[in-house]
Amino acid sequence: MPVLDIDWVRRQFPALALQINGRPAAYFDGPGGTQVPQRVIDAMRDYLTGSNANTHGAFATSRKSDEAIAQAHAAMADLLGCDAAEVVFGPNMTSLTFSLSRALGRELGPGDEVVVTRLDHDGNVAPWCVLEERGCRVRFVDINPSDCTLDMADLKRQITPRTRLVAAGYASNAVGTINDVEEIVRLAHSVGALAYIDAVHYAPHGPIDVRRLECDFLVCSPYKFFGPHSGALYGKREHLARLRPYKVRPAAEENPYRWETGTQNHEGQAGILAAVDYLAELGRHASPSVTSRRAALLAAYDVIRPYERALVERLISGLLAISGLTFYGIKEPARFAQRVPTVAIRIAGHTPRELASYLGERGLFAWDGNYYALNLSERLGVEPSGGMLRIGLVHYNTAEEVARLLASLRELRRSGL
Ligand SMILES: Cc1ncc(COP(=O)(O)O)c(C=O)c1O
Secondary structure, rough: OOOOOHHHHHHHOHHOOOOOEEEEEEEEEEHHHOOOOOOHHHHHHHHOOOOOOOOOOOHHHHHHHHHHHHHHHHHHHHOOOOOOOEEEEEEOOOHHHHHOOOHHHHHOOOOOEEEEEEEOOOOOOHHHHHHHHOOOOEEEEEOOOOOEEEHHHHHHHHOOOOEEEEEOOOOOOOOOOOOOOHHHHHHHHHHHOOEEEEEHHHOOOOOOOHHHHOEEEEEEEEEEEEOOOOOOEOOOOOHHHOOOOOOOOOOOOOOOOOHHOOOHHHHHHHHHHHHHHHHHHHHHHHOOOOOOHHHHHHHHHHHHHHHHHHHHHHHHHHHHOOEEEEEOOOOHHHHHHHHHHEEEEEEEOOOOHHHHHHHHHHEOOEEOOOOOOOHHHHHHHHHHHHEEEEEEOOOOOOOHHHHHHHHHHHHHHHHOO
16 A cells, blocks of 8 residues: 655655744644645746736737646646636635625525535635525524534435525534535435535545536635645536626636636646646655546545544544543544544633644644634634634644644643643
């Protein structure tokens, strides 16, 4: 079985050399945004030095820009398992989702319903709640608070013959739960509704295959999977063709470009191509016999997943041994296929902000608060007291970093700070 070569991985990321107060920085903030490999930095710099122009001009740099943009769409298509014409880039997932909800809203009105969940980031909730202004009803699916999984029985109750869209996450950016997306899509389609999947948090951890999922839309953000700050949306060809985007008249009429409002972040797209190629390179490094880029990407996730799983097992068992610690989410190793390596905790006597500051001084970067998963934070009753501390692992984290984090938390308990 190929395994992840952690030394090779870490050599790709220059930011991992950062020191804080004499200690190496350990990035547990991947859910808020990951570090980028050198090739992403190089690709963005090279675009700006050799190709920087607007599109569809009659000169070299414009033609090179067109080529870079086409290649970035093709790379994202390989990552998601779709065609390049089904990939729409934008500033971030939130903006893309608001633009989709505005376009879909043209078809919706009183009597129509949309379904959202209490497990989701607000980026997959607020853009759908806006449809209330058009007279639509928004229904919320609850969670099982004991393990922070989606309440699938409630999902079935909330989906009705009036449902037009079901918006759900692939994985929770707060507690790491992976949802049964295939089943969610199936339930949406059983009443003729569209399924809109937020894969922002899942993308750095597992392979995505939109054809297998049969979802209608799926969004992700390259800055969460080792690329630049940007967003990407998959839309089924027939939907992108049928729906009408808000656009200016002279802009392209063909898909996917008519959905990409204004001038795009071209250097960002050069960086997205490089981020996807980094993952493919990781796959080839682990499995040299793979041929296509898609196969190389799948090979990358084949080594990322067991590596992350072993790390999160260490992290969770270490956390559960700390007195006064409350753990939110799935904690039994036998169920780890149902989670990504993102965990949320609280420790009695400390606000999450105090914990994050304490760790931050020791070079251990972790988020506190609700990370925009506001409904979840409210549902768990932790919102008024600062939310939770989130520790997020990705494949460039190490067992040594996890040990340092656990030792720091144990030290905090011992010292009674
Ligand atoms: C699960 C999830 N969905 C959506 C978003 C919003 O993404 P963006 O910052 O690209 O708008 C985030 C960002 O943290 C996220 O984690």
